Amino acid sequence: xxxxxxxxxxxxxxxxxxxxxxxxxxxxxxxxxxxxxxxxxxxxxxxxxxxxxxxxxxxxxxxxxxxxxxxxxxxxxxxxxxxxxxxxxxxxxxxxxxxxxxxxxxxxxxxxxxxxxxxxxxxxxxxxxxxxxxxxxxxxxxxxxxxxxxxxxxxxxxxxxxxxxxxxxxxxxxxxxxxxxxxxxxxxxxxxxxxxxxxxxxxxxxxxxxxxxxxxxxxxxxxxxxxxxxxxxxxxxxxxxxxxxxxxxxxxxxxxxxxxxxxxxxxxxxxxxxxxxxxxxxxxxxxxxxxxxxxxxxxxxxxxxxxxxxxxxxxxxxxxxxxxxxx
Amino acid sequence: xxxxxxxxxxxxxxxxxxxxxxxxxxxxxxxxxxxxxxxxxxxxxxxxxxxxxxxxxxxxxxxxxxxxxxxxxxxxxxxxxxxxxxxxxxxxxxxxxxxxxxxxxxxxxxxxxxxxxxxxxxxxxxxxxxxxxxxxxxxxxxxxxxxxxxxxxxxxxxxxxxxxxxxxxxxxxxxxxxxxxxxxxxxxxxxxxxxxxxxxxxxxxxxxxxxxxxxxxxxxxxxxxxxxxxxxxxxxxxxxxxxxxxxxxxxxxxxxxxxxxxxxxxxxxxxxxxxxxxxxxxxxxxxxxxxxxxxxxxxxxxxxxxxxxxxxxxxxxxxxxxxxxxxxxxxxxxxxxxxxxxxxxxxxxxxxxxxxxxxxxxxxxxxxxxxxxxxxxxxxxxxxxxxxxxxxxxxxxxxxxxxxxxxxxxxxxxxxxxxxxxxxxxxxxxxxxxxxxxxxxxxxxxxxxxxxxxxxxxxxxxxxxxxxxxxxxxxxxxxxxxxxxxxxxxxxxxxxxxxxxxxxxxxxxxxxxxxxxxxxxxxxxxxxxxxxxx
Numbered sequence: 025x026x027x028x029x030x031x032x033x034x035x036x037x038x039x040x041x042x043x044x045x046x047x048x049x050x051x052x053x054x055x056x057x058x059x060x061x062x063x064x065x066x067x068x069x070x071x072x073x074x075x076x077x078x079x080x081x082x083x084x085x086x087x088x089x090x091x092x093x094x095x096x097x098x099x100x101x102x103x104x105x106x107x108x109x110x111x112x113x114x115x116x117x118x119x120x121x122x123x124x125x126x127x128x129x130x131x132x133x134x135x136x137x138x139x140x141x142x143x144x145x146x147x148x149x150x151x152x153x154x155x156x157x158x159x160x161x162x163x164x165x166x167x168x169x170x171x172x173x174x175x176x177x178x179x180x181x182x183x184x185x186x187x188x189x190x191x192x193x194x195x196x197x198x199x200x201x202x203x204x205x206x207x208x209x210x211x212x213x214x215x216x217x218x219x220x221x222x223x224x225x226x227x228x229x230x231x232x233x234x235x236x237x238x239x240x241x242x243x244x245x246x247x248x249x250x251x252x253x254x255x256x257x258x259x260x261x262x263x264x265x266x267x268x269x270x271x272x273x274x275x276x277x278x279x280x281x282x283x284x285x286x287x288x289x290x291x292x293x294x295x296x297x298x299x300x301x302x303x304x305x306x307x308x309x310x311x312x313x314x315x316x317x318x319x320x321x322x323x324x325x326x327x328x329x330x331x332x333x334x335x336x337x338x339x340x341x342x343x344x345x346x347x348x349x350x351x
Numbered sequence: 352x353x354x355x356x357x358x359x360x361x362x363x364x365x366x367x368x369x370x371x372x373x374x375x376x377x378x379x380x381x382x383x384x385x386x387x388x389x390x391x392x393x394x395x396x397x398x399x400x401x402x403x404x405x406x407x408x409x410x411x412x413x414x415x416x417x418x419x420x421x422x423x424x425x426x427x428x429x430x431x432x433x434x435x436x437x438x439x440x441x442x443x444x445x446x447x448x449x450x451x452x453x454x455x456x457x458x459x460x461x462x463x464x465x466x467x468x469x470x471x472x473x474x475x476x477x478x479x480x481x482x483x484x485x486x487x488x489x490x491x492x493x494x495x496x497x498x499x500x501x502x503x504x505x506x507x508x509x510x511x512x513x514x515x516x517x518x519x520x521x522x523x524x525x526x527x528x529x530x531x532x533x534x535x536x537x538x539x540x541x542x543x544x545x546x547x548x549x550x551x552x553x554x555x556x557x558x559x560x561x562x563x564x565x566x567x568x569x570x571x572x573x574x575x576x577x578x579x580x581x582x583x584x585x586x587x588x589x590x591x592x593x594x595x596x597x598x599x600x601x602x603x604x605x606x607x608x609x610x611x612x613x614x615x616x617x618x619x620x621x622x623x624x625x626x627x628x629x630x631x632x633x634x635x636x637x638x639x640x641x642x643x644x645x646x647x648x649x650x651x652x653x654x655x656x657x658x659x660x661x662x663x664x665x666x667x668x669x670x671x672x673x674x675x676x677x678x679x680x681x682x683x684x685x686x687x688x689x690x691x692x693x694x695x696x697x698x699x700x701x702x703x704x705x706x707x708x709x710x711x712x713x714x715x716x717x718x719x720x721x722x723x724x725x726x727x728x729x730x731x732x733x734x735x736x737x738x739x740x741x742x743x744x745x746x747x748x749x750x751x752x753x754x755x756x757x758x759x760x761x762x763x764x765x766x767x768x769x770x771x772x773x774x775x776x777x778x779x780x781x782x783x784x785x786x787x788x789x790x791x792x793x794x795x796x797x798x799x800x801x802x803x804x805x806x807x808x809x810x811x812x813x814x815x816x817x818x819x820x821x822x823x824x825x826x827x828x829x830x831x832x833x834x835x836x837x838x839x840x841x842x843x844x845x846x847x848x849x850x851x852x853x854x855x856x857x858x859x860x861x862x863x864x865x866x867x868x869x870x871x872x873x874x875x876x877x878x879x880x881x882x883x884x885x
Contacts, residue, residue, distance in 0.1 A: 027741070027742060027743065027744050027884065027885070028741045028742045029742075030742070033799075033803055034803070079716065081715075081716075134554065134706065138551070152713065152715060153713060154712070154713040154715060154716035155710070155711055155712040155713055155716055156550070156709065156710075156711045157709070157710045157711075158706070158708065158709040158710075159707075159708050159709075160706075160707040160708060162411075162707060163409065163707045163708045167842060170840040170841075170842070171840070173840055174836045174837060174839070174840035174841065177836050177840070178832060178833045178836040178837075181832045181836065182829045182832050182833065185828060185829060185832060186825075186829070189825055222841070222842070222843075222844070222845050223775055223844070223845065223848075225841075225845065226775055226837060226841065226845045226848045226849070229833045229834075229836065229837050230782065230833070230852070232833050233829060233830040233833040233834070234786065234830075236826065236829040236830070236833075237786070237789065237826040237829070237830065240822060240825045240826045240829065241793065241822045241826060244821055244822035244825065245822075248818070268800065269796075271796050271799070272789075272792050272793055272796040275742065275792045275796070276786070276788070276789045276792050276793075278738065279735050279738060279739075279784075279785050279786075279788050279789070279792070280782075280785040280786060281785075282731060282734045282735050282738060282785065283731040283732075283734075283735060283781045283782060283784050283785030284731075284781075284782075284785065285731075286727045286728075286730045286731030286734065286781065287727050287731065287778060287781055289727075290723060290726045290727040290730055291723055291724060291726075291727035291777075291778070291781075292719065292720040292723040292724055292727075292774060292777075293723075294401075294720065294774060295774060295775060295778050298775065298778055299778065302782070
């Protein structure tokens, strides 16, 4: 049987040739993302700003009367609702900010939800209330700070781990690549105004994990090659390492994308944003391990001596693999 | 590489078989596995509320509320102690402000005996002998009683424990199945009720403190003063929304009442005369005799029935009520009377609880999510499996075998821990499929590479596994770090995702590295191939 080969053997693409341009573009994209977040803001879900989200399905009509809903809910006097389709055209979510003073008296929020669901039930007999999420201001603040801390904590813990397992330059490179991935994902959410909720924090952490996965595979090969080809120019060595791991990178990215496409197309609507973030993350993460994580090693002056003292002892202990000469 | 001892093969196979066995009950959702022979496991994965439908409610108590109640009790105890002292100690100018009780002893010669009398009130119950209150005397005669932080903490802790029990009783009374009620942190309680159709009724029930009091109406009070909220001496004022006289408030005697903690039973019934829904209550023997005394001494006068600080009704006592049971009327619907009796039966909450987070998912949406999640999981997995075979041939088969086992193992481990599968958990599941093959991709690509460099088959496989393992290890550790942080800081469904992710990482490394290595080694030993299609 002839097997599929997506990447030909012994590719020799000069990836690092474009590093200055790539890094410049990336920095511009990071700045652009930050500007987008600052200017348009993120479309925070009730998890992070508090408030209520009521999910409904109109069982008898194919299209939900969004404009009419906006007027009717607005007429209840709690301010303008955010009304969005999600999934089918007859499924909508109605999002409301917490009424004034709801932090002191949660009853107010309750009354608001009752009024909205009451209005829906009387005015649209075919409506089905699929879910109500109600988060008070205090809880949402906690969720937001916990989300931020889990992101920051994960990035630092991972950096620390890589620093210990490799060298400090590698830790710095990984941290920079992670920052790039997270910033761009934020930018994506500011651009699309997809709802940013707790699930997205989960997606972000998974992107971090995935991007790291990629970076580590490349780093591992760089470390190996640094020991093997002690005289090689660092740029050539990085190119070699990226090329050697290219087939794996493409394969793994593809299997991830296949799984994520299945989630986006056939999966439940509620996690569409999550899958979309991950989908984007696979691209960003793969890109950043080549163009963010690797070039930094050049600038931070990683060389063949970086691994010498501790690793030579390890090499001698390894009997089976052994150092090899390549002809 | 070829040397794969029999004991390893056997133990790995046994471990895999065990994992698959543990996953089986969860694959038969519903009750069918209950009919299995008893030696088979019956632990299953729990379905999260976002999949099964139901309500998640987070309740929070205000510690200041506990402090206030405690201070109120303290004031009553102080009054009682001072009255009981011999000779009686006259006090005045009592105030409760900023969480501190202060009062004056009128006769300065009695300060020492007052302090003596108060001392027993300040130490906490239990063996620790910690002080619950500090007493301070200012300007010779002013006593200031303030709670110690340890005492307050302890009180809040006890109140939350009692509240958790009360809530459990109330929800059990509603007849809902398998509710989860857990204390969370210092002041919160999580209530999860699967399959609940009407979360409003639940919130209504949990929001009621259900503190019931019977107090005599101060019928001599000046109606104007009462309307303005100025209580006569020895009385206090409560709102009375259904007052037949039309006044918004009513004055009742501060002392001599009975509280609802003396109840043994409560049930919904009808008033035989008017046919209105009422709540029938039964007192315990102490409450019954006190109630009998109260009614005997006050025939012809009204007494107020007060629930959570609001007067429900204030009927006249027509005749002494001696049997220990009474009737609460108060403009009820049948449902309202029923709810009140549930709340009364299960006891009063020691602290007011407020809903700070609610997540309800309708059963239709839950079922829809399961269906879509399953479809996505099947399609995604099938596509990845096909892709692996097309790319790596025999080694792809081995990887797929490992991946399939991995899916069973994740379910099995989750079942052992009785973990909860949520919607993001399904996403985590699919993601594991996508990334679990990464280890095999790394290994297989490395074997290809080593073959290209001219290594012999067995050696190429050997080096492939060895060299790839380092990267696999590092990569998965970092993922576990991300997963752990997700678990620590995450809440609800996100935690479910983290659990699946972490379990998936551990089992996938085992299956993708150890199990495939075993399969490859057995195959190499049997056939000793000279060529490798990979």
